[in-house]
Amino acid sequence: MIFYLIIFTSTFFSIYHLLSSYKFKNEKFFHHISQKGISILVPCFNEAPILKYTIEGLLNIDYDNLEVIFINDGSKDNTLQVLYQLLDLSVWEINTATSTSEIIQTYKSNKYPFIYVIDKSNNGKANSLNIGALFAKKELIVTMDGDCILEKNALITMNKTFDDKDVIASGGVVHIMQMFKLDNKLSRIVLMQALDYIKGFYIYKSSLAYNNALSIISGAFGVFRKEVIKEIGGFKVGLGEDIDITLRIQEYAKKYNKKVIFNRKAICYTECPESLQQLIKQRVRWQKGFIDAILNNSDFLFKNIIKSNVCFYIIIDALLSNSFSTVVVIINIILMITKVIYGYPLHIFIYYLSTILFNIICSVIAIKGAKKNVPYLKTKRLYFMIILDILFFQFLRIFFFLMGTVTYYFDNKYWYKVNRTNNCYKV
Secondary structure: OHHHHHHHHHHHHHHHHHHHHHHOOOOOOOOOOOOOOEEEEEEEOOOOOOHHHHHHHHHOOOOOOEEEEEEEEOOOOOHHHHHHHHHOEEEOOOOHHHOOOOEEEEEEEOOOOOEEEEEEOOOOHHHHHHHHHHHOOOOEEEEEOOOEEEOOOHHHHHHHHOOOOOEEEEEEEEEEHHHHHOOOOOOHHHHHHHHHHHHHHHHHHHHHHHOOOOOOOOOOEEEEEHHHHHHOOOOOOOOOHHHHHHHHHHHHHHHHOOEEEEEEEEEEEEOOOOOHHHHHHHHHHHHHHHHHHHHHOHHHHHHOOOOOHHHHHHHHHHHHHHHHHHHHHHHHHHHHHHOOOOOOOHHHHHHHHHHHHHHHHHHHHHHHHHHHHOOOOOOHHHHHHHHHHHHHHHHHHHHHHHHHHHHHOOOOOOOOOOOOOOOOOOO
C-alpha cells in the first residue's frame, strides 16, 4: 500500500508539473520602461581560463545603466592578473564606510569605467556577494558566476520584470554554454547536462513559477532588489547560497505580500563539467546544498507547509515525494534483478514502461520549448540524448541523491568547485 501511495504521489506531481509548465506565461509589457540601475556581482575563485569570455559577454549586453563588480575571492590561480590585463585596472579608493577588513584592494577599469574589481581574502561565495552588495550603488543586484555569459537582451528583459513594484526577485533561464557557444563536437556528458537543464527550466521551474512556488533562483543568474537583500541580512555561508537566499526572500515575500518570479525570456549561459568525476562532485554538492537550505529554513518551511505554495512543494514534492520514490525505484530494481519476488507483477512492468514513455514526452516538449525560446538551438543531438538520459542519467540522479544525502552528515562545509576548461567560446 505504501509503495502504491508513493508511486501515485510521484506520478501525480510529474504530470502536474508538465501541465503547469504549459500554462506558464511571461508577463508582457507594451509601454516604454526606463532603465533601472543594475549592479552585476561576479564572485571569482580560480576563474582565469574563462574570464575573457565572461567579460566579452558583459561588454556585449544591451544596457546602459549598469555597473559590474568582480570580486576576486583569494584565487589561487592568476585570476587577478587576468583581470588586470583585460580591464587595465588602476587602484580605486572606496568610501571607508563600505570597506571591510577582508578587502585587500579595490580597482577600477581604465578601459571600461563601469567595471570595478574587489580583491579580497578567501572567505567563500556568500561572503563575496555580501561585499559586492555593500559596494553596489544601483537599485537592482544581479548575481552571476564567473563562468557565465548573459544574452544580449537579458537585462532589458529583467528590467521590464521589475517595473512591477511588488517583484523583489527573479530568476532567468540557464543554458549549458558548450551547447550554444562552442563549435566542437560535444561529449555525451555535456549533452546529457544540456538536456537536463532544458527539462529543469522549461518544465519544472516553469511549473513552480506558475504555482508561485519557486524555491531556487540559480546562482548563475538571479536578480534581486538591493534593499530586500539588505533587509534579510544578505547571503548566508553554506553549500547552497542560492536556494537559501531564495527561501528567505520567499519568506519575506509572504510576510509583505511581494512576488518572486521566473523570467523565461532572460537567458544566461554557464559552463558545465566535462568529465563524469567533476559532474558527480558538482551534483553531490547541489544535493548537500538542498539539505543544508532545508535545515537552515526548517522553521519557515514546516510551519507554512499548508499556507505557502513554496513550502508545500519543496517539502511534499521535492523532499518527500522525490526522496521516497527514489528509494522505491532502487528497491524494485534490486528485487527485479535478484528475482526475490518470483513472478514480478505485470502491472509494475507496465508502470515503468509508461514512466519511460512519459519521460520521452516531457523531454520532447522541453526541447521544443527551448527551441522556441532560443531559435538557433540545434536540437537533433538533444533528441538522440533522450534515450541515454533514461537509461543512464536517471540512475545518475539517484546516485547524486544518495551520495549527497549520506555524505552531508560527514562533510557539510567543503565547497567543491568545478575546474574550468580551456574551451574557445564564441560570444
